[in-house]
Amino acid sequence: MKRFILLLTATLLATPAFAYDVENLRPYPQTMNEKRRIVIDLPQLEDEDRARVEISFSKLLEGSDCNRKWIGGTIKEGTIEGWGYPYWEVNSNGEIRSTLMGCGNTPTKTERIFGAREMIRYNSKIPLVIYVPEGLDAEFRTFTTPGGFQTRS
DSSP: OHHHHHHHHHHHHHOOTTOOOTTOOTTSOSEETTEEEEEEOOOOOSOGGGEEEEEEEEEEEEEEOSSOEEEOOEEEEEEOTTTOOEEEEEEOOOOEEEOOOOOTTOOOEEEEEEEEEEEEEOOTTSOEEEEEOTTOEEEEEEEEOSSOOOOOO
16 A cells, blocks of 8 residues: 555656656666666657657767668667666667678768667657667657547447
């Protein structure tokens, strides 16, 4: 019962009307497992149940040729011990993998190379925190649907 009351109090305190203060991220350590913290502030939406966030990690590669490239690694969800807040951790050594097509004399370019992607629930009331290794960046994009479910019989 004590635990339920503490959880209810923490929930009410953690969900003020204006979301959260980005500067006050006390539950989230600056670094975790030698990875740096990246915080994404999602804007409040009218109907957040219709939205999703896709998160990924990336690296800028100069001198890229015509081959398709990606970064090896995974994204794992975790929970801050004692707080219950979610975070996502990128597990990657930053190694770039590539197809092996012959490119001929095509000019090289600078391009952003992406790793694994994860689709998660949209929630503007708490920060979206991603821990990434040095040399990698966190990426995100949001998706919304215009309406509810459609029924077919």
